[in-house]
Amino acid sequence: MSRHESAYAALGSVLDPELDEPITDLGFVRSLVVSPSGNIKVHLRLPTSFCSPNFAYLMASDAKDVLKQLDWTRNVVVELDDHHDSPIINAGLAADAGYRGTFQHEADDSLDELRETFRRKAHTAAMERCLTALLRAGRPSESLGSVTLGELPDDDATRALLRRRDALELPTAGESLVLVDHEGRPPADPDLALRRARSTRISIDGNAHFCRGLLRTRYGDEPSAFIPVSELIH
Structure with missing residues (x-):
């Protein structure tokens, strides 16, 4: 794997916190350029200029972090394009100021709290997908709680459900119940819990579809990254 491919693969581990999909799959990586000396510059784009600043910062910050963790990188620059808070976010990223240092008094919640909220939503949606697949395969609905x-x-x-459970530090052993809340507790009413989980999953899937449409409308046929390795920075 080339350095360029390695960097792109690393970006594939960064998820949109609300849509629970890689930013590479969503087309949010506008460009990626890698130099022979190990410098990286990435431009990100979003479906609208008014996407939530905390979501935008989280994705951009995570992108910079995963690239810095590669053992060959030197200088990593990540910039967010065409967002109403791009100047603030890009300045904070360049200074490694962190979320609170970037947004100051506007940063009501920490990124850790935000991440936890969306980890729980992602787990709920993944759990629902697995159980709904069993229903469609003929599993009786009254047995889903077991x-x-x-x-x-x-x-x-x-595999996606196991990753989501691991992120919440929930048990992943074979004997563990599938239908549990974010603390590993089974619901008193499995049918109601599954219906609520389905609404969460539908919301996530619908938002992802909507965002893809907005991105196509905003940027048309402009390709997302994979910048050829010949286009280098120094």
């Missing part, structure tokens, strides 16, 4: 992780098929949906 389904364990070991009963799920070895597929992408199950």
